[in-house]
Amino acid sequence: MDQFGLFGNIESEEIITTDGQCTYYPNFISHATYDELYEEINWRQDQITLFGKTHNVPRLHAWYNDNNDSYTYSKIKLPVNSFESHLAQIRETIATKLGIYFNSCLCNLYRDGNDYAAIHADDEAELGENPIIASVSIGAKRKFVFKHKTNKGLDKVSLDLEDCSLLLMKGSLQHYWKHELPRSKKIKDPRINLTFRQL
Numbered sequence: 046m047d048q049f050g051l052f053g054n055i056e057s058e059e060i061i062t063t064d065g066q067c068t069y070y071p072n073f074i075s076h077a078t079y080d081e082l083y084e085e086i087n088w089r090q091d092q093i094t095l096f097g098k099t100h101n102v103p104r105l106h107a108w109y110n111d112n113n114d115s116y117t118y119s120k121i122k123l124p125v126n127s128f129e130s131h132l133a134q135i136r137e138t139i140a141t142k143l144g145i146y147f148n149s150c151l152c153n154l155y156r157d158g159n160d161y162a163a164i165h166a167d168d169e170a171e172l173g174e175n176p177i178i179a180s181v182s183i184g185a186k187r188k189f190v191f192k193h194k195t196n197k198g199l200d201k202v203s204l205d206l207e208d209c210s211l212l213l214m215k216g217s218l219q220h221y222w223k224h225e226l227p228r229s230k231k232i233k234d235p236r237i238n239l240t241f242r243q244l
């Protein structure tokens with residue numbers, strides 16, 4: 046059972062309040078479900094072509110959507126999967142605690158610190174004008190960095206994404222800020238990231 050109701054006190058920290066909003070919720074989900082999610086999610090290794098060279102995407106990923114819609118980012122078209130038990134349970138926890146119901150999830154598996162997400166904004170047109178994205182972390186603690194797109198006077202903002210945490214990005218954040226999960230060779234353990242979205 047969730048410890049907090051929809052309007053209860055949830056431990057949180059404001060990370061960005063200028064040009065969009067980003068809030069960090071440590072200990073958001075109560076159970077570490079790494080093994081179950083690892084088995085349940087239909088992971089893919091895709092390839093990406095940059096400057097004429099083809100590489101493996103530096104992580105595994107998978108796409109889930111209620112309406113059978115596929116998703117394309119970085120010119121990679123991800124086939125759709127249907128929500129199953131553990132992923133659906135985490136979606137319910139988010140709906141109960143934050144009052145937001147998501148119809149989609151982009152899942153990422155970072156096998157160790159060599160896997161990463163390059164700097165980008167989640168600004169695909171299908172996500173709408175001001176997307177709300179709830180990003181759940183399970184497994185190894187990883188650093189996450191925001192960089193403002195135009196205001197060079199603003200410092201980078203970085204935080205550690207801990208096991209069982211949730212990062213909520215909303216408002217105009219994707220218009221003004223890019224984010225990345227840098228490579229970190231010291232990290233040997235895997236991490237699953239679930240970015241719930243509304244398509």
Ligand SMILES: O=C(O)CCC(=O)C(=O)O
Binds near residue numbers: 189206
């Ligand atoms: O793994 C993460 O925390 C970030 C993933 C991400 O940036 C994305 O899926 O757009």
